[in-house]
Amino acid sequence: xxxxxxxxxxDGLAMESLLYLDEDKAGPRPxxxxxxxxxxxxxxxxxxAERLAELGYAALACDLHGEAKLYDDLATVMGLLEPMQxxxxxxxxxAEGGLKALRARAEVDSGRIGAIGFCxxxxxxxxxxxxxADVRGVVGFHSGLATARPQDARNIKGKVLVCLGADDPGxxxxxxxxxxxxxxxxGVDWRMHLYGGVVHSFTNKNxxxxxxxxxxxxxxxxxxxxxxxxxxxxxEVFA
Amino acid sequence: xxxxxxxxxxDGLAMESLLYLDEDKAGPRPxxxxxxxxxxxxxxxxxxAERLAELGYAALACDLHGEAKLYDDLATVMGLLEPMQxxxxxxxxxAEGGLKALRARAEVDSGRIGAIGFCxxxxxxxxxxxxxADVRGVVGFHSGLATARPQDARNIKGKVLVCLGADDPGxxxxxxxxxxxxxxxxGVDWRMHLYGGVVHSFTNKNxxxxxxxxxxxxxxxxxxxxxxxxxxxxxEVFA
Numbered sequence: 001x002x003x004x005x006x007x008x009x010x011d012g013l014a015m016e017s018l019l020y021l022d023e024d025k026a027g028p029r030p031x032x033x034x035x036x037x038x039x040x041x042x043x044x045x046x047x048x049a050e051r052l053a054e055l056g057y058a059a060l061a062c063d064l065h066g067e068a069k070l071y072d073d074l075a076t077v078m079g080l081l082e083p084m085q086x087x088x089x090x091x092x093x094x095a096e097g098g099l100k101a102l103r104a105r106a107e108v109d110s111g112r113i114g115a116i117g118f119c120x121x122x123x124x125x126x127x128x129x130x131x132x133a134d135v136r137g138v139v140g141f142h143s144g145l146a147t148a149r150p151q152d153a154r155n156i157k158g159k160v161l162v163c164l165g166a167d168d169p170g171x172x173x174x175x176x177x178x179x180x181x182x183x184x185x186x187g188v189d190w191r192m193h194l195y196g197g198v199v200h201s202f203t204n205k206n207x208x209x210x211x212x213x214x215x216x217x218x219x220x221x222x223x224x225x226x227x228x229x230x231x232x233x234x235x236e237v238f239a
Numbered sequence: 240x241x242x243x244x245x246x247x248x249x250d251g252l253a254m255e256s257l258l259y260l261d262e263d264k265a266g267p268r269p270x271x272x273x274x275x276x277x278x279x280x281x282x283x284x285x286x287x288a289e290r291l292a293e294l295g296y297a298a299l300a301c302d303l304h305g306e307a308k309l310y311d312d313l314a315t316v317m318g319l320l321e322p323m324q325x326x327x328x329x330x331x332x333x334a335e336g337g338l339k340a341l342r343a344r345a346e347v348d349s350g351r352i353g354a355i356g357f358c359x360x361x362x363x364x365x366x367x368x369x370x371x372a373d374v375r376g377v378v379g380f381h382s383g384l385a386t387a388r389p390q391d392a393r394n395i396k397g398k399v400l401v402c403l404g405a406d407d408p409g410x411x412x413x414x415x416x417x418x419x420x421x422x423x424x425x426g427v428d429w430r431m432h433l434y435g436g437v438v439h440s441f442t443n444k445n446x447x448x449x450x451x452x453x454x455x456x457x458x459x460x461x462x463x464x465x466x467x468x469x470x471x472x473x474x475e476v477f478a
Contacts, residue, residue, distance in 0.1 A: 160435075166419060166423070166429075166430075166431070167423065173416060173419070177412060180405060180412070180433075180435075183435050184405070184406065184435065184436075187436075188435060189435060189436060190405075190435035190436075191405075191432065191433060191434050191435055191464075192405070192432075192433040192435075193430065193431075193432050193433075194419075194430060194431040194432075194433070195430050196399075196419075196422050196423065196427060196428060196429035196430055196431075197423075197426075197428060197429075221475075225430075225471070225475075228471055229468070229471075232464070232467055232468075236460075236464075
C-alpha cells in the first residue's frame, strides 16, 4: 500500500490530503474521495480510504480545514463549520479541490470518480454532488442531509446513497423527509438505508470518546452492512 | 429443481403451497417462506421461490386464499383482504400454517427459517413476525406496513428488512413513519431501504398489466438491488 501526501489549494486553504493506492495494481482505476468528520482528516477517514485502496480503488482521504489540521474541541469545530453551512459553495470548493487533484492522477480513471463521507464529510460528499461535479456516485455514512441550497439537487449527475441510523438524534425524521423531497424534486437517482436502533457515528470505532452513547455509538453490524452496501453501489455506478 | 405441492389446513382453508428444493443438495438447509401478492399464489412468488431454491434454500411458495386460488379482479381481492386486515390473527394463522409445514420437512433446518413477501405478502411476512413465531428474519418487498396490532411488535424475535419504493403511493411517508415508531417501540432489530423514483410492484415483471405506471411499475435496478440486499440479510441472520 502506497500513501502519498497530495497538496492543493481549495477555498483559500492549503490542503494536505492523503492518496491511498495499491502499488501492485496496474493501470487506471476508479477513484474515490473520502471526506472526514467535522474534526478534520482523522483516523476514521484514513482507515476507510485504506480499505478502499485494498479493494482496488484510488482513494483520496481529503483534508477539510487546511494544513491537515485536526481539532478535538466540538465548540471550535462548530465555529469552523458555520460559514460552510451558511454558504455551501465554500464546502463545495473544498471538495472540488480534492476532485481536481484526484482526477489529475495517472493511476485514476478520470471518468469514474465517486465520493464518500462520514458525518459532516457525508454532507461534503452531497454538496459536491449538488455542485454538478462529474461524480458517478456519492455515499454518505451518518451524514447530515440539510443544505442551504436544496434547489441545486437538480444539478446532481450521479447516484446518491445515504446510510443512516434511524435513531440518530442529529439526523431526525424531519431532516430525512426534507432530503427525500429535495431528491424527488431534483429528479435524483437516490436511495436511503435506515438502520433501526442505530445512532450517529456507527462507522467510527472511537465514537465512545464523545461519552454520549445515546448520540454517537459505534455499531459493528451497521458498519459492516453499510460498507457492503457501498461496495455494491460502487460496483453498480462504476460498471 | 424439485417442485412439490404441500397441502395443509390454515385459517379454515385448504392450502396448496409449492415447495421448491434443489435435489442435488444434501442435508438440512435454511427454509424460506414466500408470501405472494394479494391476488394469490402467482408467478411472481413462484419465480422468486425458485430463485431461493437455486441459492440453496428450501423455499415454500405459500397459498393465500386456499385451494391455490388466483384472482385477477382487484375489487374481489380487496373484499378478501378486508377481514385479514381487520383481524391480523387470521393473516398470521395462514402464515403459521406454512411455517409448520415447512418446518416439518426433513430437508429443512427447523431452527433456521425466514420469510419474504411481495406487496400484501410482505404484510403477511411481517404479521408472522409480529405473532412471535420463531423466524430468524423477514423481508418485505414493496410491502404494506400498516397493522391493526402494532403493539405486537414486541413479540418479534427475528430481524426485519423492508425494501420500498420511496414514491410508492400505497406506502406513503406517514405509513413508513408509523412503522418506524412501531419497530422502535417494540425494540425490534429493523432496517428500511428506500429507493428513490421507484413505486409499487418493482419486483414484478408483469406490473404493467395494471396499466397504472404511476402506481405500480417494474424496476430492474430496484429489483436487482433489493434481491442482493435480501441475500446479504439472510447470510447474516442464518450465519
